[in-house]
Amino acid sequence: MKRIEKSSIVHTGSKRRQLNTGWRALIIPGILAVTYFTAYVPPEAEPGSSIASSERNFMSDRTLQHPLQTDRKVHISGSFGEYRHFSRYHHGLDYKTFNRVGFPVIAPLDGSISRIHVADYGYGNGLWLRTPDGVQMTFGHLLDYNCDRPDLEYFRQAIEIMDPDRRTFVNIPPWFRFEKGDCIARSGESGVGAPHLHFEIEKDGLYIDPLSVSGLSIPDSTAPELNHVYLETAAGTQVFALEQLSSTTTVSGQQRIQYKLADGKQPRVSEADVLRVFVGGYDTMAARNRNGVRRVELKQGEHTLYAHNLDRIHIREFTHAAQIYHTVRTIIGQEYVYLLYASTRSNVSPGYAVRNLERNTNGIPLSILVSDASGNVSTVDFELSVGEATTAEEAAASDTGREQPRLRPDVGFQSVSDQSRVRLQAAGNNAEMRITFQPYSVQVPGRVRLFDLPDLPEGTAEHVLPADGRAAEGQDVILRRAGPVFYLEGQDLAYLRGAEGEAIFPDVNEGKVGLYYFNFTVGQWRLVAVPRRRANGKLYYYFPVRFDGPMAQLEDISPPVLGNPFIWEAATVLNEGGDSFVYEISVSDRGGGFNLQNSTVLLDGRKFPFDWINDRSVIRVSIPRTIIPEQGCVLSLQVGDHNGNLSDWAFYFIEQPDAIVEESESPAVQKNNSQ
Template sequence: MGSNHPIEFPHISGSFGEYRSGGRFHHGLDYKTFNRNGIPIKAVQDMTVARLYTSEIGYGNGLVLASADGRHFTYGHMHDFVGRHPGLEYLRLALFLMHPTNRASVNLPAYFPFKKGDIIGRSGESGSGAPHLHFEVGSGGYFRSPLEDPERAILDFTAPTLLRLHTRTRSFPLKRVDRKYTQAGHTIDYYTLDGTRALPSADYRIGTYDTMAALNRNGVHGIRFYALDAKSLSPELYKSIPEELEQSPLYKMELDGIATSELRTADRYYDPEKTAIGDEYVYYLYDSLKRNRKELDTGVYLVEVLDSSGNRSRLLFQIGEATQADLTSEKPEHPPEEQASTEEEDPLLKEANVSFRTLNPYAGASFSYSGEGMNLTIQIPGGNQRGQARARILDKKWIRAIPPASEGLESPREIRAFVFDARDLVLSGYMYISGQIEKRHPDEELYLWNPSSGKWNWVGKPYQETDTRAFYRLRLKRGGVFAILRDTGAPVIYPSFAWQRPEDDLVHQSNEENPIRMLQYDIYDKESWVDRKSTAVFLDGVPLRFEWAGDRSLLRIRVPEKWLNQEGSYLSIQIDDLAGNPARPFFDVLLPSE
């Protein structure tokens, strides 16, 4: 393993180039700090501070350092700048006092040089996200993977994990059937469909993740898609495939670098509807901007997924004499001549005589639905759409069967729903949904069906709400079936499984005379969201102050040890969700330290 990492004992919790919400690329590495603040951060080479950030969002407390070879290195989410140059921390504090909103970005002259290995500050959780260190390397308008430097190579011999082969409306589970090792010791895993079948031609995607020698599920480094010179799968075929394929791939995507202008174009390579960040990253096996894609011929195809260390996983599957009905739960109602060359029928929708609107690249468009107490508009901002697409609004009568409500949700007797049916829509940002719905029950909310997870997803919190109406202005990254459901599930409270870190461990906020105990609790409501205004915390019946950790569902409570009874004290938490459902009573017993 390379030793030139910005922190000791590096564990990667976010990879370079992986998908982030809003169609963004993650253009750096995230180093795990195991829920601790105050870990020393090092300079990775001789360089000088060029810019200082201090903010409650984005990089938080961050530094950009420039080296003599023209590269710049960005460190984000730091706790402070306590290191070789104390003046940097004094400057940060001064900017904090001068800017009440705590948002400043300042270009600095070359007053603060660092040698390789010098301490530049301490890790934290400023800005957004849990405690971790964000680290970028850039040059000439491009961001490069920090792992390209051999001094930062990760000792990793684990191949990416392949989960599913996706189409637009179906998913096929995969299973590993073989493993080989290269002469350099790297791993090549082989996968096939979980069940022998020949698939029809379609626009396929691959669902995968890579652990990068850690526990987190990260994105991968590259994808390649090949047509093999074989007519069927066989054990001999697996044995005959060389380490390196000499033929040219049908499609190739490798994230070696990302231009500044491309930071919001991740939707070109990832399927945002199916990607679940931190769980499964779903990549296209074709150029999403290229229309009129050629049908896949009968034969055997290979998908190769690469990580940053030389390991790879390969999926072999067969295209045969199958029909479009093999891709859907019901036989399509469209006559074959009306179907697009690689378009599958959505099994949730009936044949509709409602025309699609053609959406030209970067033009922008809006679609409105009004009916059953709903007045909603979906807007695609100009400049966000890449490539040509089609879309339409369908009312409830064109839905074959509305998916049932999952646990914690309840369908009204007469469910209200509509469809935003979008095809080939690739965005470099978000769509937006705005308008209002009539609430026939106080706990009704707007939900969007997720065909990949088979669950209803809460669209988001209304900006204004009464017992009879909810007003929305929210971001969307996909279309589908929208419905109004009742939220009957309650929030869940449990102690954080991350390390409970005493505040006097690395970042001192207490002393030996007045020790303070830090407590953290995860509060989760999968049906909507917790109502933070309803939060109440009590210690032996006395109200206690608390704080929410940024935009996360982490509740933090600081309890001075001197407040605890010798026999122990009871901590209780009360909270509701946005639909007014209260969490079950939660109590924690706090015993004084010896």
């Protein structure tokens, strides 16, 4: 009998199961494989500030072709090096498929499949293509592998039979070989996220930005958009909105945008201050998605104070994103806030001593430069006015930016690190809160404090109805004040796993309230938790903590909205097989969020099953064509939120969709037009 090469199948995820080692046979059309099951232990992440920066680009002598074949030009919906939750980097590139699935995914180079991922999380249906010299390319969120090698799709189906829970990695010998340009799979929506193709390039633990490889550049002549400059001192944080001053285009077609601080604002610092600088913005990469940028830099004249280039990431740096990003202010897909000072896992710079910075007759000049992978650059120049230290009241009355002064100076900070155990406690107004930091709650050393407040902090009450129920004229009310206020404040608060929170509040409105925190970056209250328990006139909350800022018990008084035109309209299309009519309707809610239990879908007045697509806030209804009568039918929907608010009913008339049969025969199956 011919010896069969080994492979290993491993289960990953939050509920990892212990596997028994042993042999098992897979019998699929054309292949008899014996697999050896082993446990997988990922490499231990080691601290390091910039391991990847010293590595050479191993793709510098190759030319690739884009792995996604569509009927449109290449658009990117997620850039390399973007921030991800739990202080992770996005170490690949996301190709936009405009919410359609089924596009051909091709091999950018010659190689063979080395690993298969079949799961309902993470990469979803994923493939790893390995070249003869060890370069590995990853393709994630695939629909299936039904392309030039149908037996590869049979292999995936066999894995599903062996593991119906779909939580499997399979490392395989080079059974499935492909040449550059061959179709290896079809793009999909499996795993996490809306329809798109995730693509990585890696060798020996070093991941590089695919856009830096010959043949993979994109036509992008739009510079990054800059939103804010943040200046932090011991007195608090000054936030400056930015506005565009000028825009020029170089001979080679690259854009240069100059920004300025809005409304003529000027930062004020004292001679004794230690200053930290942050910049917030995003890059559209010639698309509508807000992605991360490639390079950030802080300069004084020709002298560079700080610079970081996000074109490569080593595997040992995957969870070190807090060294580059402000993990609390960064809002994925809206604004990425970058540190402009040195920070490592074991050492965080206190910032720049104002007395040591160069200055001119007007103050201290600083320049921030932000660039993308295509060489487009945005800059903002400003000067710091140096004077005596100012109080919070003086700062609020000055011409500086929006102030977030230190509140409750009587409450001291406590130090936290990735190895410490710290419990914060605060009480007031018949409520109490505890926040516990365990080992690995944070990534870098920092300081935290927790205190109660008599009222909502300034600048946070725009959409909150006061407890007396009287709204200001023209106020857009979303929430109602329903309890005391607490404030969690952090310095260098770079979450890894996050902290654990507990709170006890007075019972109001029969428990139909929630615990919210205010996000200063987007200026919105966001739901943290709903009461877990209600007893003896008290409401008990248990919640993860990966934020800072004010927290309050609020009542949601704003109903959800169906088919919000500012997100996307409902999409109707046949599924790929042409036997079901698929309807997708967007749901938006500015308060407590969608609640599956409070929502109803009816078909001709009878309850009808539906799916909730959380990644896209979409209700999906699949109606078999065989049950749609000739005269058509009516689909009715009403959705509710966690506080019991109900949307208006929405009605859609559905007729036999013969007119769109050809849609299912196109190279991709449309989902909707938002991604």
